[in-house]
Amino acid sequence: MDYYQMGPVKVKPGTTAFGHVPVANRPDGTMVNLPVIVAHGVEPGPTLVVGACCHGDEHEGTMTVIRLGREIDPQRLKGTFIGVPVINVPAFHNMRRGNPYDLYILDMNRIFPGRPDGFLTERIAHTFFQEIVSRADLLIDLHSGANILVQTELVCYERPDSLELAKAVGGPWDILWKGDTFGSGTSNGAAARLGIPSVMLELGGAGGRFDHFEENVDKFVHGIANVMKHFRMLEGTPDLPREYTVVQMLPYPCNHGGLIVPEPGLRLRQWVKQGEKVMSVIDFFGREVEEIRAPFDALVCGRRVYPVVHAGEWAIFLGQRTTE
Ligand SMILES: [Zn+2]
Structure with missing residues (x-):
């Protein structure tokens, strides 16, 4: 054997x-x-x-x-x-x-x-x-x-x-x-x-x-x-999507420490327009110290959920449409 x-x-x-x-x-x-x-x-x-x-x-x-x-x-x-x-x-x-x-x-x-x-x-x-x-x-x-x-x-x-x-x-x-x-x-x-x-x-x-x-x-x-x-390791037919979205994805950092506040309604898999605001960073007094805008027409692929952020940490993952 x-x-x-x-x-x-x-x-x-x-x-x-x-x-x-x-x-x-x-x-x-x-x-x-x-x-x-x-x-x-x-x-x-x-x-x-x-x-x-x-x-x-x-x-x-x-x-x-x-x-x-x-x-x-x-x-x-x-x-x-x-x-x-x-x-x-x-x-x-x-x-x-x-x-x-x-x-x-x-x-x-x-x-x-x-x-x-x-x-x-x-x-x-x-x-x-x-x-x-x-x-x-x-x-x-x-x-x-x-x-x-x-x-x-x-x-x-x-x-x-x-x-x-x-x-x-x-x-x-x-x-x-x-x-x-x-x-x-x-x-x-x-x-x-x-x-x-x-x-x-x-x-x-x-x-x-x-x-x-x-x-x-x-x-x-x-x-x-x-x-x-x-790959025929198991019997059966895989269920595949009718189409795929191909993106190049980049994580965008905050440049200012503070507390992250996403725009109301921001959700994963949402397309946002170039220049559209996606998040704010606020300080302890509620003042906006940074606004994060999409640098291109982007698919929201991930986002920070832990509210405290340091300068340089990831705030949002944005995907730009590309080809295979
Ligand atoms: Zn990991």
Whole structure:
């Protein structure tokens, strides 16, 4: 019988295994590990890696991977599903975006594929890529708006060879975010250098406190099931949108610290005109100290929900229509 093996985790065909891939020792001698869920099908097919929580306060993806690990029937699976419910484990423990053990100096989604001899965040990123992503035919990295933002459904892809995967997410995921907004050290950027089609999905946020948390997890699960159907890992027909909106998306910062006040009625997926006011920043005395206007005709893709803002922090994510 051919086992599928990943570090100490061994999986028989037609079964699902749960385990940990070691990264490094902690000061107390225990290990920093990457948790992995491996569903190994009975028939050959692609290897899909789904990672979550490389930002430690983005938990929609974590719940999604846990659910997929329970719901995928390996007896009906072609190929292999590898889920990592939390990549940045120290950041997750601390409910923060970054890892406190290297003093929050590194954003994991800027330093992929990591370094084996770098800081702890770089070592975790390296293990994720070296041990797990390097086996992938397809990579999906799950993100959300964390504690401070909410995002609508966004499928971020960088290169033409990831477009088929981006479109296969389907369902309500009809906004394709094209380009390398955050540079070459993202999961998408590093996967592209390995020739692996990849997408980053964004949805939700506000620390999971909104009522929509479970609904958003449903949408992630649905999108990944669509991908698995499209690439023939699961039986069934993916449900795909009739058309996609392709945008180049940019986060716009506040230039003045204060309190954020969105324009009345501002909502996600709304188109705003160039020059239209979308937000104010006010001071403690209620005076407007900054107004934020759309620099182009824009789709509102995400916005800050945490009211306090420092100069330079993200206020709103705006998408400009483009082509595939
Ligand atoms: Zn993120």
